[in-house]
Amino acid sequence: MKTSIGLYRDIVRAINRKLPPQSQTYYWTFTREHFEGHRNDTDPQDVEFLINKGYTSLQWIIKKISDKIHFIKYASSTETGSPRASSRSTQLEPLFSTSYTKTNRNNNNNKNVYNNNNNNNNNNYATSEMKYTNKRSTTATNSKFRKETLFIQDNTTTTTQENEPFGITSSTMSPIAPKGMLKFTDQSKQTKAKLESDHKIEQELINDSKSFFANQSNHAKYIKWLGNRQRYRVPTDWYKSSFWRSIENKREYIKWMANIVGKNQSIDEWHYLTDLDFKRNFGSFFIDTYGDIPTALADIYPEHSWKPWLFERFHPSYFYDSIENQRAFVDWLAQTLNITSPEQWYQVTTKDIKTNRGFHLLKLYNNSPYQLFTTIFGKTNGEVLQSWRFKVIPKKKLNILILKDFLNHLFNQINQNKVEKVQQNNKQNLDDYNELFNDILQKVSNQELETIIEMNHGNDIINEFGGSLQAAIEHLEIQEEQDDSIEEETSIPSSFEDAYEIFDINDQIQKEEEGVEEDLFDWDHLSLLDRQEHQKGTSTKYTKNVTNKKKKK
Structure with missing residues (x-):
């Protein structure tokens, strides 16, 4: 078992790794687990000195030892061959205790390696020692050995007798610097x-x-x-906890803060206050308590009509859930755009709504001003807003519905009775549209028809679908065929079960027509087995063979 001497030896070897690399030096590895493994050594005094100090970091130990302590080390020269070929003891085997000595392999007398008179008797082996000195030694040994002396950087001096082996223990020297010597930042x-x-x-x-x-x-x-x-930490910590409970204190703070940020001309300028303005001026309390600025100002100044859509941040999903809030925005938009009559709403575009902070509300209505205004206003003065009079957005699916509304309105003026028949159906029949179109051409000319379309403000929607009434009806026919094909694709059964359900329903309808009542308890178990095997992709013959084998057993 290794003693504390082995611990110091391993530390010295770890220091060697930090020194400049040399071909004569054998490098060792050292881990923290290895260092902590010496707690149960036979001589734990030196080990416990390091452990009790709390210096369990190997990097810290190596740094402090390499900065404060230097040592004499012997290594084989290039003449003796590769240092890795020799044993570990011949390369690095320092003396760490005064009682520790090493004899000559040739049974020569124990002598100090520092004695130059016995160099010829020590040519058969190499010994490494560690010496504690404060001066650089210039003593040279045999040509086969090189001695490098490194010394301590300390104000204290140590006197040693020449030719006397000196060992390092925790009582004579500690590799750990005292706490008082640590540098303070x-x-x-x-x-x-x-x-x-x-x-x-x-x-x-x-x-x-x-x-x-x-x-x-x-x-x-x-x-x-x-x-x-x-x-x-901040000046607002000096206020009492009850300071912000007073509405007067809150109002005083907002006025003071608005004056600092330069938005004190009118109370409407407070719509453009940001969260950063509050945080920079010790107003984080409002953001943390209320969640956003519109809620805070609505609570502090309830008498003022605030417009949440003008603030930097608000919750549109919650605000626009109410139809009253939607109407409040539209009323404000009418004041902003100077709209005084219902017909002026037809001139409002999506750009006008979005530039006035209404893009959240417009998104709820598929970016369609027609759907927005018709939902908000409904009937104005007994009249409904006409969808085709709004600006048509190109290539929008909603245009098909707008075209149908316009055709119904147009045919209603020319042929009232037949249009009523068309409107009675849930789905417009294109044959009726073609029939009505032929009747219109018999009654009016093409020029008169164009004049009627222009008087009813239908040029935009007609131009979207070819520029003529006949081309618009053809587009409707094409769209109708596409819708029918989509419905047929969706009606195709996607699995065997869906197909079976369809067949079962058809059989049931046929039986009802024939007057045959179906017995709900009349189950055909063989058909059920065949159906299950069909789903698995196997044949019914295989299932019959399996059932026969089971019966024989």
Whole structure:
């Protein structure tokens, strides 16, 4: 089992890795687990000295030892061959204890390796020692050995007798620097000075508080000391917890903050206050308590009609759930765009709505001003807003419905009775549209038809579908065929079960027509087995063979 000597030896070997690489040096590895594994050594005094100090970090130990302690090391020269070929003991085997000696392999007398007179007797082996000295040694050994002396950087001096082996133990030298010798950073010095000043103020307050406060310069010191004692970080921490409960204090703060950010001309300018304005001016309380600025201002100034869509941040999904809030936005938009009559809404475009902070509301209505305004207003003065009179958005699916509305309105003026028949059906029949179109051509000419379309403001929707009434009806026919094909694709059964359900329904309808009542308890178990095997992709013959084998068993 290794003793504490082995621990120091491994530390020295770890230091060698930090020194400049040399071909004569054998490098060793050292881990923290290996260091902690020496707790149960036979001589744990030196090990416990390191453990109890708390220096369990290998990097810290190597740094401190390499900075404070240097040693004499012997290594084989290039003449003796590769250092890795020799044994570990011949390369690095320092003496770490005064009682530790090493004899000559040739049974020569024990002599110090520093004695130059016995160099010829030690040519058969190499010995490494560690010496504790404060001077660079220039003593040279045999040509086959090289000795490098590294010494301690310390103010203390150590006297040793020449030719006397010297060992290093925890009683003579510690590789750990005392705590008092550790360097303090500037931050730690400032913290220490701050603690000393706080302690001094506390002593003065305890000894004579009257004389302390008699000096006016101590008032600022006391405030700083009290803030540190209470752990206040920002100026608003000095306020009482009940300060923000008062509506008057909240109003006073908002006026003060609006004056600082330059938005104090009118109360409507507060719509453009941002969260950053509050946070930079000690108003985080409002954001943390209310969640957003519109909610805070609505609670503090309930008498003012606030417009949440003008703020930097609000919750449109919750706000626009109410139809009243939607109407409030549309009313404000009418004032902004100077709209005084219902017909002026036809001139409003999506760009007008989005530039006035209405893009959230417009998104709820598929970006269609027609759907927005017809939903909000409904009937105005007994009349419904006409969808085709709004600006047509190109290539939009909603245009098909708008075209149908316009055709119904157009045919209603020319042929009232037949259009009513068409409107009675849930789905417009294109044959009726073609029939009505032929009747119209018999009654009016093409020029008169164009005039009627223009008078009813249908040029935009007709131009979207070819530019003529006949082309628009053809587009409707094509669209109708596409819809029918989509319905046929969706009606195709996607699985065997769906197909079976369809066949079963058809059989049931046929039986009902024939007057045959179906017995619900009349189950054909063979058909059920065949159906299950069909789903698995197997034949019914295989299932019959399996059932026959089971019966024989």
